[in-house]
C-alpha cells in the first residue's frame with residue numbers, strides 16, 4: 343500500500359483529518375514516531391515525565407483513571423497542565439480510555455463526569471465490541487463540542503476588539519477568522535454578548551498564566567514554535583491487540599476498518615498491530631503498543647519477551663519496518679529504565695530509523 347512508502351510529510355498534505363495532518367507534520371518536524379505510554383501512579387509523576395520526555399515524542403498516551411491525585415479543575419487541573427506541556431514540546435494527548443459501551447453511555451463518558459476527557463485529550467480510542475454505534479456517538483459528541491469550542495465568546499469592547507482578562511499575552515493571530523463570526527450567543531456566564539473574535543477554546547483555556555507557571559519551573563525556556571493543533575478531536579479504533587489470546591479476529595478487525603471509513607472526519611486511524619490501509623484511498627494512521635527494544639548491551643534483533651501478564655512485545659524495527667505501523671507506543675520500556683530521557687531517545691531513534699528505511 344502506498345502509505346507504507348509515503349513519507350509523513352507527504353501524507354500530511356493529503357490526509358483528510360486535520361489532526362492527523364497536524365500529527366504527520368509534527369512527526370516530520372521532530373523526526374519522531376514515538377508515543378510514550380505514561381502509565382505512572384501520580385499526577386506529579388505524569389507532568390514530570392511529560393516535561394522530560396516531551397522533546398522526543400509526538401503523542402503522550404494517558405490512562406487518567408490509574409493516576410492518583412488527578413486534579414479535575416477545568417482551568418488549572420492536570421488536563422490543562424498536560425495541554426500546556428503538549429504545546430511547549432509539540433505532542434498530542436491520547437487518553438487511552440477504550441470506550442466500550444452503548445452509544446449514549448460512551449458519549450457521556452467522553453464529555454461529562456469529573457474528567458471531561460474531551461476537554462484535554464486530542465485523541466481517544468474505542469473498543470468497538472458493542473457495535474458501530476459507539477463510534478457514531480463519539481463522532482457526534484466531538485462534532486458538537488468542536489462547534490461550541492471553535493468560538494470562544496468574548497465580551498464586546500468599544501472599537502470591536504475584545505479580550506479575555508487572562509489572555510493579555512495572546513498574540514493577534516485570529517484576525518483572519520474574525521469576519522466569519524457575526525453572531526450573538528450565550529456567554530460563558532449566561533449573558534448574551536456579541537461574538538467578535540474567534541479563538542480555539544482549547545488554546546485559550548491553556549492560559550498564558552498556566553504556560554508561564556510551567557515555563558518558570560523549567561529552565562526559563564520559551565514556548566516552542568510548534569504551531570497550535572487544530573481544535574478537532576480524533577478517534578482511534580482499537581482494531582487489534584498486543585495481548586496474548588485476545589479475541590479480536592480478522593472479521594472484527596475488518597469491521598473496525600469499515601467503521602473508520604464511514605467516519606473519516608473523526609476517525610484518525612487505529613490502535614493495531616499492523617497497517618490496515620488496504621484501499622488506495624485509505625490513509626489511516628496506526629499506533630502500536632507492545633513495543634520494546636532489547637537492552638542496549640544485547641545485539642540488535644534479539645527477541646523481546648512479554649511481561650508475564652499477557653503482554654507481548656515486538657521491536658520498532660518489526661512493527662514499523664515490517665508490519666507497517668506509523669507510531670510505536672512504549673510504556674515500561676522507557677518508564678522502568680534508569681534514565682527515561684535517554685531511553686526515550688533510544689526508542690525514538692530506533693523507530694525513526696525503521697521508518698526512514700521503510701520509505702526509502
Ligand code: S5P
Nearest residue numbers: 379438582583584585631632672673674
Ligand atoms: O493492544 C493493546 C492496546 C493498548 S492501548 N495493548 C496495550 O498494551 N495497550 C496499552 O499500551 C496498555 O494499556 C498500556 O498502557 C500500553 C503498553 O504498555 P507497556 O508498558 O507494555 O509498553
